[in-house]
Amino acid sequence: MSAHSSAQTPARSFSQVRNELLDRMEGFSPAYVAAVAACAAVVAWALFAWGYQIAFGIGHAGIRRPVYWGFYIVNFVFWIGISHAGTLISAILRLTGAGWRKPVTRAAEAITVFCLMIGALFPLIHIGRTAYFYWMLPYPNDRLLWPNFRSPLVWDLTAIMTYLTGSVIYLYLPLVPDLAEIADRSTGRKRRIYRALSLGWTGSDRQWQALERAMKLMAAMILAIAVSVHSVVAYDFAMSVAPTWHSTIFAPYFVVGAIFSGIAALVLVMAALRKAMRLQDYLRESHFANLSKLLLLMSLVWLYFTFSEHLTTWYGNFPREINVLNVREHGFYGLLFWTMVVCNFVIPLVLIGISRLRCIPTIVVSSVAVLVGMWLERFLIVVPTLSTPPLPSAWGTYMPSWIELSITAGTFAAMALLYLLFVKAFPIIAIWEYDEGIPAR
Amino acid sequence: MAEQAEQRDPRSEQRVPQWAMAIDLDRCTGCEACVVACASENNVPTAGEEEAARGRAKHWIRVDRYYEGEFPDIRVKFRPVLCQQCDSAPCEPVCPVYATYQNAEGLNVQVYNRCIGTRYCAANCPYTVRFFNWFTPEWAEPLGLQLNPDVSVRPGGVAEKCTFCAQRIKRAKLDAAEEERELADGDVQPACVSSCPAEAMVFGDMGDGDSKVSKAIASGRSGQLLADLGTRPRVFYLEKAD
Numbered sequence: 001m002s003a004h005s006s007a008q009t010p011a012r013s014f015s016q017v018r019n020e021l022l023d024r025m026e027g028f029s030p031a032y033v034a035a036v037a038a039c040a041a042v043v044a045w046a047l048f049a050w051g052y053q054i055a056f057g058i059g060h061a062g063i064r065r066p067v068y069w070g071f072y073i074v075n076f077v078f079w080i081g082i083s084h085a086g087t088l089i090s091a092i093l094r095l096t097g098a099g100w101r102k103p104v105t106r107a108a109e110a111i112t113v114f115c116l117m118i119g120a121l122f123p124l125i126h127i128g129r130t131a132y133f134y135w136m137l138p139y140p141n142d143r144l145l146w147p148n149f150r151s152p153l154v155w156d157l158t159a160i161m162t163y164l165t166g167s168v169i170y171l172y173l174p175l176v177p178d179l180a181e182i183a184d185r186s187t188g189r190k191r192r193i194y195r196a197l198s199l200g201w202t203g204s205d206r207q208w209q210a211l212e213r214a215m216k217l218m219a220a221m222i223l224a225i226a227v228s229v230h231s232v233v234a235y236d237f238a239m240s241v242a243p244t245w246h247s248t249i250f251a252p253y254f255v256v257g258a259i260f261s262g263i264a265a266l267v268l269v270m271a272a273l274r275k276a277m278r279l280q281d282y283l284r285e286s287h288f289a290n291l292s293k294l295l296l297l298m299s300l301v302w303l304y305f306t307f308s309e310h311l312t313t314w315y316g317n318f319p320r321e322i323n324v325l326n327v328r329e330h331g332f333y334g335l336l337f338w339t340m341v342v343c344n345f346v347i348p349l350v351l352i353g354i355s356r357l358r359c360i361p362t363i364v365v366s367s368v369a370v371l372v373g374m375w376l377e378r379f380l381i382v383v384p385t386l387s388t389p390p391l392p393s394a395w396g397t398y399m400p401s402w403i404e405l406s407i408t409a410g411t412f413a414a415m416a417l418l419y420l421l422f423v424k425a426f427p428i429i430a431i432w433e434y435d436e437g438i439p440a441r
Numbered sequence: 442m443a444e445q446a447e448q449r450d451p452r453s454e455q456r457v458p459q460w461a462m463a464i465d466l467d468r469c470t471g472c473e474a475c476v477v478a479c480a481s482e483n484n485v486p487t488a489g490e491e492e493a494a495r496g497r498a499k500h501w502i503r504v505d506r507y508y509e510g511e512f513p514d515i516r517v518k519f520r521p522v523l524c525q526q527c528d529s530a531p532c533e534p535v536c537p538v539y540a541t542y543q544n545a546e547g548l549n550v551q552v553y554n555r556c557i558g559t560r561y562c563a564a565n566c567p568y569t570v571r572f573f574n575w576f577t578p579e580w581a582e583p584l585g586l587q588l589n590p591d592v593s594v595r596p597g598g599v600a601e602k603c604t605f606c607a608q609r610i611k612r613a614k615l616d617a618a619e620e621e622r623e624l625a626d627g628d629v630q631p632a633c634v635s636s637c638p639a640e641a642m643v644f645g646d647m648g649d650g651d652s653k654v655s656k657a658i659a660s661g662r663s664g665q666l667l668a669d670l671g672t673r674p675r676v677f678y679l680e681k682a683d
Contacts, residue, residue: 057597058558059575064496066569068560128558128573128598135557136537145539145555153537153559240565241531241670386564390667391522393505394569396496 012281017434021427022182024277031276032420039417046410049403050125058128060403067386067398072126075408077378078261079119080160080233081254082371085262086112087167088226089294091219100290102433103282107273108266109171110428114418115265116164118411123153125407152235159232163225170218173211176201177432230258242385243320244313253305257374260298260344264370267291269419271364273428282429285360292352292363295370299348306341306377320390328384336376343373447648448545458624459547460605461647462634463657464521465679468641471519475502478636479523482606484592486578499572501603502633521642523633524549524570524603525666525674532562532571540600547675548605556599563600567667571602605644606631626652647675 012020053060063070086108093101124133136147136157147154180201183194201207234254237245247253267288274283313321329337347369351362383398400408422428448457479485479502488497502523509516526549533541533549540556543549563571577597580588588594591608595601606629613628626645634642645654654677657663662679 057576059492059497059597063560064575065563065572066496068563068573123559126559128560128600129556129596132557135555147537148534148539150534151537151561152535153561157537236561239535241567241672242565389569390567390670391505391569393503393522 014435018181018431021282021429021431022185024279025424025427028424032424036417036420039413039420042413043410043417046407046413049406049410053125053403054130060401062399062401062404064396064398066389066394066396067383069126069382069386070398071400071404071408072122074375074378074382075411076119076122076126077233077254077382078375079115079122079411081230081258081261081374081378082265083112083115083119083163083167083262084226084230084255084258085115085266086110087163087170087222088112088259089263089266091170091222091226094215094219095223100287103279103429104266104270104287104291105433106171106174106426106430107269107428109167109174110419110422111262111265111269112167113164113171114415114422116160116167117418118414120160120164121411123156152232152239155232156236159225159229163222163229166218166222166225170215170222173215173218174430174433175426176211177203178427178430181431182427227255230255233258237381243318243388243390244324244385245381247309249305249309253309256298256301256305257377260295260302261371261374263291263295263298264367264374267295267363267367268371271360271367273423274360277423277428279429288360288363289358292358292366295363295366296348296352299345299370303345306344320388323392324385324388327388328380333380333384337380340373340376340380343369344377450545455623456648457545458646459648459675460526460610460629461547461645461654461658461675461677462523462526462605462631463643463654463663463677463679465641465643465657465662466518466520467662467679467681468639469504469519469521470639470641471504471506471517472638473504474636474638475521475633475642476500476504478632479603481587482589482592482609482632483604484578484588484594485601486574486580487584492575497575499601501570501572501601503570520666520678521633522568522570522666523676524605525568525672525676526603526605528673528675529671531565531567531670531672535561535565537561546610548607548610549602550607551600551602551604553593553595553599553601558598558600560600567670567672571600573600574598606633 061070061072063072090101090105090108092098093105124130127133135145136154138147176198179194180198180203183191183198186194231251231254234250238247238250240246270283270287270291273279310325313325327333348366351357351366387396387398389395448459449455450457480487480500483501485499485501488499492498502521505520505522507518507520509518526547528543528547530541530543530549533543536556537559538555538557540552541549541562542552558573560573563569563573574595574597578594579585589608591612609631610629613624617624617628624646626649629644631644634644643654643657645652647655647658649655657679658677660679662681663677664680665674665677668674
């Protein structure tokens with residue numbers, strides 16, 4: 001199908017592409033303003049809920065003994081997972097020289113940065129004394145206190161901060177030529193701002209070569225960092241003695257899940273951009289088809305990991321682990337468990353695997369299903385284990401309160417809001433990538 | 442059973458006591474006097490009916506009940522469960538700010554002022570004996586007037602747990618120093634131990650082979666809770682093998 005649509009698209013000159021993409025940044029339609037207002041309202045409500053929790057006690061959230069970790073940790077893993085969409089996919093495509101990456105990379109890299117910003121907030125929302133979160137940082141202090149470097153939470157902090165820094169650089173580097181372009185075409189304060197942001201870019205041969213080298217280097221490094229980040233998130237669980245958490249395959253299992261949900265998020269964002277910004281000629285059906293194949297592949301890998309994890313637990317038959325498995329696979333959580341399997345495996349398999357059914361709407365539906373399924377997967381890792389500790393007298397249940405639900409809704413709105421603002425400030429497709437005349441390339 | 446390497450205080454050259462507890466399950470009647478004594482000794486706040494139903498009640502020591510057989514031919518076994526003061530404690534390495542660690546006397550101490558409330562310790566405790574202050578604690582009048590001045594009241598947002606009555610250990614040491622004598626076996630009695638009408642609990646220095654607790658541990662009836670996890674608890678349960 002991709003061959004047809006690209007054949008129908010008239011070839012454009014670079015200046016046409018440039019003008020078209022820059023035009024997309026201009027003007028605020030009523031729908032855009034309404035979307036920004038709606039997202040901002042939800043974010044404001046979530047901030048109120050967080051403030052309420054800080055002011056009146058974290059007990060207003062639903063977490064309780066023994067489920068000491070609830071929605072906040074689920075959301076933390078979920079958002080950090082989605083962040084792998086971007087940078088990782090963009091880096092793989094860049095390093096392998098995949099030509100179809102051009103319109104995809106920046107949209108993907110922006111997802112990473114925003115998801116990390118949101119995900120990194122959750123430990124702060126989760127802890128009992130938010131005001132003292134900085135005690136986890138190794139900063140010089142007159143009592144000579146260090147954080148505990150043996151704690152996976154400190155590894156987490158290190159990994160996420162490294163990833164965030166790397167991702168911001170990786171998003172920023174390919175923006176520089178476009179920023180200079182915008183500065184050249186604007187006047188007044190806007191020109192001064194974009195000029196400053198473009199870091200003195202003139203487009204000389206040397207600068208192009210330096211940029212190309214820097215991007216290659218960052219792409220290579222970011223791959224390793226991305227894998228390490230979600231491994232460390234998995235270690236939060238795997239380093240514990242809690243039944244079913246203490247698993248050797250958790251690190252690769254989490255990395256696979258992260259890339260899986262990341263691709264789904266990227267497809268959703270691309271579909272939204274395509275429709276809202278009229279980018280049909282750039283984000284073509286072929287892009288969605290390519291990403292959907294990647295999504296289906298990750299679905300199969302995810303199923304393989306999930307199957308291995310559950311088979312060994314079930315066959316091993318350790319009473320404490322079987323207790324957790326029983327909670328996870330029966331009753332209400334059992335319903336969630338099978339919903340997860342349908343969302344993460346059956347729906348993508350049918351809608352993407354059967355080529356006759358594969359089109360943008362079904363790929364989008366699969367992606368939504370995968371996001372739901374992967375959120376449930378994290379929930380089913382965190383909650384059943386904690387609700388079923390080794391001593392049965394301590395078994396308990398968990399229900400989120402309005403605070404957790406509000407904050408969770410707020411993070412999705414925050415993601416949308418950040419993206420809405422981003423597309424008006426920066427070109428969402430790297431314009432210079434379409435310029436065939438760049439000397440260094 | 443965990444053998445303790447003898448530890449000496451670097452300054453006084455005195456042997457550092459290694460605190461341990463033995464609980465005789467064959468004597469425990471499940472009366473829960475220990476639970477009440479612990480709460481009043483350690484300023485453990487009450488949660489209230491509604492919050493307790495939501496899993497917010499705090500019991501540094503609790504009595505687990507195990508039922509054997511079918512009604513009416515039923516036998517109930519009681520097991521008081523408190524912080525096991527593990528020598529290899531899962532709660533310690535996971536804390537990002539070092540708010541919990543094992544001191545020289547074998548106590549898993551909790552530094553309330555340092556705790557930021559990640560609840561990682563509580564999630565990783567296989568005995569579920571760690572508790573969290575979901576709210577700033579409050580006491581209904583007149584309970585607030587009987588707080589123990591030797592025990593700090595914990596703020597909201599921090600983790601807490603049984604300390605083996607660290608304040609009583611401190612008091613016994615100060616008393617012994619004042620009377621210019623060494624600590625004797627039985628000088629330290631945590632609230633749960635001193636309140637047990639069945640005398641099912643023994644507390645003392647397991648580094649001293651002649652102490653009552655050492656003898657109880659060596660009685661041949663002794664075992665540890667979830668010993669297979671390798672946490673090496675300092676709480677020993679005495680039980681007739683049947």
